[in-house]
Amino acid sequence: MQEQVLDGSDFVRDKSKVAWITAIFMTLFHLGAIAALFFFSWKNVAVAVALLWVSGGWGIGMGYHRLLTHRGFKSPRWLEYFLTICGTLALEGGPLFWVATHRIHHRNSDQPGDPHSPRDGAWWSHMGWILVGESMHSDTTRLARYAPDLAKDDFYMWLTKWHWVPQVLLGLTLLAFGGWTMVLWGIFFRVTIGLHFTWLVNSATHMWGSRRYQTKDDSRNLWWVAMVSWGEGWHNNHHANPTSARHGLAWYELDINYMMIRLLELTGLAKKVKVVKLPSKLVTAPAHEAEQHAEHQEEHQEAAGVAAYGD
Numbered sequence: 001m002q003e004q005v006l007d008g009s010d011f012v013r014d015k016s017k018v019a020w021i022t023a024i025f026m027t028l029f030h031l032g033a034i035a036a037l038f039f040f041s042w043k044n045v046a047v048a049v050a051l052l053w054v055s056g057g058w059g060i061g062m063g064y065h066r067l068l069t070h071r072g073f074k075s076p077r078w079l080e081y082f083l084t085i086c087g088t089l090a091l092e093g094g095p096l097f098w099v100a101t102h103r104i105h106h107r108n109s110d111q112p113g114d115p116h117s118p119r120d121g122a123w124w125s126h127m128g129w130i131l132v133g134e135s136m137h138s139d140t141t142r143l144a145r146y147a148p149d150l151a152k153d154d155f156y157m158w159l160t161k162w163h164w165v166p167q168v169l170l171g172l173t174l175l176a177f178g179g180w181t182m183v184l185w186g187i188f189f190r191v192t193i194g195l196h197f198t199w200l201v202n203s204a205t206h207m208w209g210s211r212r213y214q215t216k217d218d219s220r221n222l223w224w225v226a227m228v229s230w231g232e233g234w235h236n237n238h239h240a241n242p243t244s245a246r247h248g249l250a251w252y253e254l255d256i257n258y259m260m261i262r263l264l265e266l267t268g269l270a271k272k273v274k275v276v277k278l279p280s281k282l283v284t285a286p287a288h289e290a291e292q293h294a295e296h297q298e299e300h301q302e303a304a305g306v307a308a309y310g311d
Contacts, residue, residue, distance in 0.1 A: 010142060011104055011115060013133025023131050029091070029195075032188025036181075044178065044185035048193075051089065051170075051186050056194045057230035059086030061257035064098045065232065068150065072245030073261055073273040081155060085166050091191045092198060093137045094160030100146035105202075106242055109217035116202045118218065126196075126203035137163070167191075197228045205235035212249075213240035221253070231255030241276040249278055 063083030066072040084095050092098055101115050108114040118125040136142060140160055144151035151157060174186045209220030219239035226233030226248065234247040234255065248255030264270035
């Protein structure tokens, strides 16, 4: 019964139906990002970069991805909530939507049912998939099937429905302290660039780059995507070891998100940090070995997700 519920079939998007609200908002944000370029100042750039790290690194990479989706480490509930709120600032949906989408991606990676596989087209995997079909951002009933651990928490249910509220509050704060030009940079430019950085993980790292592990999908390690996504671009490493909080496995694979998790661990704010154990020499694993390893981690995560959340 659980396999049928979690196969992602109810997440398949109708490509003939345009998601007009999403399309309009994406258009406005891209226009706002272009407008920001005409009001350049180093102060505004600094604000945008700082907020990009908060929303993309702390929020998406550490919070939504490595903590909520894969439970690669544990943290105090207040810190988990804080990182999740940071994630909403990326404008990639609420926690249930993001986690559910990503878990389905791992289950069906580059197979039928994958929400954003380049096998359905590069444009589709990068941005096209969010511009069509039914919006599911606030459909907590459907999302809860794929994120039952989060659905048990009223805060996450509320934040999924009202994920845009922190963004509005941030925009008003920037308006008060820096005027409209700071809003253009700190909201429109920062969000637009951050969206494309995340989308590059969905698209580029399934098309280009190197493969340390012969996983069942097309995931690849792509250094320049890792640089702009705070370490999320070591995607082949991640798909082979999905519950590992560390994605950059070699010394030369910079993984800022893991460095921050490690810092939290040293200060006692992160515990039970899962890190994949590597042999002394990094070699390409046999295909069957890598596939079985990744599948075992995903099955274990699904089976123990609710219990892990409650610890």
